[in-house]
Amino acid sequence: MTNAAPPAPIVVGTDGSPASGPALRFALQESQLRGTGLRAVCAYDFTTRYSGLEWFAASGFHDLDTQLRDITLEAVTKAVEEAREQVGGEPVEVDLKVEPGRPSQVLLDASADACLLVVGSRGAGAWGRLTLGSTSTEVVHNAHLPVVVVPGGQPDRPS
Numbered sequence: 001m002t003n004a005a006p007p008a009p010i011v012v013g014t015d016g017s018p019a020s021g022p023a024l025r026f027a028l029q030e031s032q033l034r035g036t037g038l039r040a041v042c043a044y045d046f047t048t049r050y051s052g053l054e055w056f057a058a059s060g061f062h063d064l065d066t067q068l069r070d071i072t073l074e075a076v077t078k079a080v081e082e083a084r085e086q087v088g089g090e091p092v093e094v095d096l097k098v099e100p101g102r103p104s105q106v107l108l109d110a111s112a113d114a115c116l117l118v119v120g121s122r123g124a125g126a127w128g129r130l131t132l133g134s135t136s137t138e139v140v141h142n143a144h145l146p147v148v149v150v151p152g153g154q155p156d157r158p159s
Contacts, residue, residue: 008115009037009095013107013135016042016075023120023150024083028092030148036115037093042076043106044068044098065100073098104138117147 012027014020024040031038073096080094099106111117119136136149 007034007036008113009039010034010116010118011039011041011107011111011114012118013103013120013139014040014042014076014079016072016079019122019152020120021079021083022152023118024079025087026148026150027116027118028083028087028094029089030116030118031092032087032090034115037095039095039097039110039114040076040080041097041099041107041110042072043101043103044072045100045102069098069100103135104142107135107139108142108144111143111145114145117143117145119147119149121149121151 010027010031012024014024027038027040076096076098080096084091084094097110099110107117107119117139119139121136136147140147140149
């Protein structure tokens with residue numbers, strides 16, 4: 001009798017934005033085809049992204065980092081639910097992971113035991129547009145596993 005290990009998961013980077021939808025849908029479809037689980041990962045960094053609001057934390061504002069994490073988790077959860085509806089098919093077990101840190105490093109760390117890493121070609125927001133592809137480029141150059149970069153295309157159209 002052999003004890004087969006469960007198949008390695010697929011990791012997808014998502015921030016809950018419409019721009020990350022194509023990568024999320026691709027990863028869900030690939031998970032269905034491979035019979036693997038999916039780990040949806042989102043990185044956030046309060047001090048880098050919201051440095052203009054640092055005074056909130058200094059003025060005793062109640063745990064702003066926790067609130068940012070909760071808002072991010074809510075957006076990613078909603079995006080996963082919408083992607084599941086759009087993709088249909090066999091249900092896939094999805095593990096949500098929201099971590100503080102630089103997106104490329106969080107994704108690389110989260111993919112240590114994965115079989116595939118899926119990222120979009122651009123981030124959300126004004127900063128994401130200015131650094132077009134910086135996370136995907138860094139991930140591609142430093143990953144220890146296959147990486148798929150899914151172009152943004154039409155965010156409201158299933159891939």
